[in-house]
Amino acid sequence: DQQVKQNSPSLSVQEGRISILNCDYTNSMFDYFLWYKKYPAEGPTFLISISSIKDKNEDGRFTVFLNKSAKHLSLHIVPSQPGDSAVYFCAASHPVRKRLTGGGNKLTFGTGTQLKVEL
Amino acid sequence: SQTIHQWPATLVQPVGSPLSLECTVEGTSNPNLYWYRQAAGRGLQLLFYSVGIGQISSEVPQNLSASRPQDRQFILSSKKLLLSDSGFYLCAWSTGPTYTEAFFGQGTRLTVV
Numbered sequence: 001d002q003q004v005k006q007n008s009p010s011l012s013v014q015e016g017r018i019s020i021l022n023c024d025y026t027n028s029m030f031d032y033f034l035w036y037k038k039y040p041a042e043g044p045t046f047l048i049s050i051s052s053i054k055d056k057n058e059d060g061r062f063t064v065f066l067n068k069s070a071k072h073l074s075l076h077i078v079p080s081q082p083g084d085s086a087v088y089f090c091a092a093s094h095p096v097r098k099r100l101t102g103g104g105n106k107l108t109f110g111t112g113t114q115l116k117v118e119l
Numbered sequence: 120s121q122t123i124h125q126w127p128a129t130l131v132q133p134v135g136s137p138l139s140l141e142c143t144v145e146g147t148s149n150p151n152l153y154w155y156r157q158a159a160g161r162g163l164q165l166l167f168y169s170v171g172i173g174q175i176s177s178e179v180p181q182n183l184s185a186s187r188p189q190d191r192q193f194i195l196s197s198k199k200l201l202l203s204d205s206g207f208y209l210c211a212w213s214t215g216p217t218y219t220e221a222f223f224g225q226g227t228r229l230t231v232v
Contacts, residue, residue: 006162034220043125043209043223044163089163091221105151105213106176107221111162 003027004092006110014118019077021113023090026071030092034107035064035075038087047088048075080117087112121146125210125224132231138183138197140227142210145191150212152193153221154185158206169193205231 005024013019031052036044050057050064057064063076077084090110125142144150154166165178167185175185182201186194193210207228213221
């Protein structure tokens with residue numbers, strides 16, 4: 001049961017244009033969403049996140065939009081640069097109970113979208 | 120500052136051999152710890168997560184097990200490897216309760232031959 005889905009395995013855009021990566025989720029318990037970027041043979045690196053109480057978060061060229069009613073989020077990169085070429089994963093977090101401290105979180109990742117920014 | 124160490128970086132093991140991958144985190148206490156696998160052409164699949172010593176949850180039935188002998192140490196093991204265990208294994212940590220990102224190690228490329 002894939003609770004976080006990225007239906008586009010790949011995306012190709014021209015340098016300077018906007019890249020839009022999409023992600024859908026099914027679990028209404030998710031309360032925090034994140035985007036990661038991954039290069040081959042490396043661990044993913046965190047890009048940007050958004051709490052479920054917001055609908056937009058912006059950080060430089062990266063903006064994440066959240067539509068809770070549609071259970072959909074997207075990452076916009078503008079302008080796109082060749083160095084943005086990588087696999088992008090969306091992730092969703094929901095709280096997990098900890099015995100002693102009362103809180104933890106569990107991240108579930110999507111299947112990833114390979115972005116290629118062409119010159 | 121916090122750092123995460125994962126080793127080895129690459130591993131080639133014969134079918135039926137045991138496995139032990141180790142992950143340690145420095146600079147934080149009581150982290151949430153994760154093991155993920157990225158199989159060829161697939162996304163990141165959560166294998167195990169742990170919110171504390173003695174608390175390990177398995178996400179998918181498989182040939183692997185995980186243990187957390189110390190607060191900042193997470194071990195992925197197998198008694199007998201299968202060909203299908205090949206993949207890129209990633210350890211990650213985060214702090215709770217929520218609203219925080221996870222930080223990943225550099226990964227281990229496991230090839231079962």
